[in-house]
Amino acid sequence: MAELERRVADTPATQTQADFEMLPGLFGRLGDDVMTLLDTKLSLVKVELKEDAAVYVRASALIGVGAVLAAVGFALVNVAVAFLVSKLFTFDDPRLNYALGFIITGALYLVLGGIVMMMMKNRLAARTAVPNRSIEELRKDKQWLKNEM
Numbered sequence: 001m002a003e004l005e006r007r008v009a010d011t012p013a014t015q016t017q018a019d020f021e022m023l024p025g026l027f028g029r030l031g032d033d034v035m036t037l038l039d040t041k042l043s044l045v046k047v048e049l050k051e052d053a054a055v056y057v058r059a060s061a062l063i064g065v066g067a068v069l070a071a072v073g074f075a076l077v078n079v080a081v082a083f084l085v086s087k088l089f090t091f092d093d094p095r096l097n098y099a100l101g102f103i104i105t106g107a108l109y110l111v112l113g114g115i116v117m118m119m120m121k122n123r124l125a126a127r128t129a130v131p132n133r134s135i136e137e138l139r140k141d142k143q144w145l146k147n148e149m
Contacts, residue, residue, distance in 0.1 A: 037141060041134060041137060041138055041141070044131070044133065044134045044137065045131050048131035048133060048134055049129075049131060052127075052129055052131075055127070056124070056127075070113070070116075074109055074113070077109075078102075078105050078106065078109055081101075081105040081108075082098070082101040082102040082104075082106075083098070084101070085100070085101035085104050085105055086100065086102070087101075088101075089101070
């Protein structure tokens with residue numbers, strides 16, 4: 001009976017000693033798990049940034065193509081409209097008629113081009129480059145770590 005009491009009394013001390021011996025291993029695993037988690041989150045950030053960069057590259061390329069096409073169309077239409085507008089003037093010198101026609105037409109197209117550029121600039125500015133999904137995952141992980149500790 002005395003031996004049984006001694007065994008029962010020694011058991012918690014032995015478990016506590018075993019727990020203390022396992023503690024560095026547990027902290028090591030915890031550190032490894034945290035590093036794996038951070039690596040995963042950084043990979044997610046990289047993927048999101050690559051996706052955003054691809055969107056900006058495609059949009060910029062299409063803006064460039066559109067600008068070239070618009071420039072050609074602008075030149076052709078500008079000449080035609082300028083000649084049409086010049087027919088509205090009745091100065092004795094036809095050069096003055098043509099000059100006023102080209103000035104008025106050029107000013108009109110400059111205003112329209114500025115409006116188009118501002119619209120595209122605002123559309124690109126509305127898109128955020130912040131990786132929202134990664135930030136949300138990091139917030140969830142932070143909350144989980146607080147709850148676990």
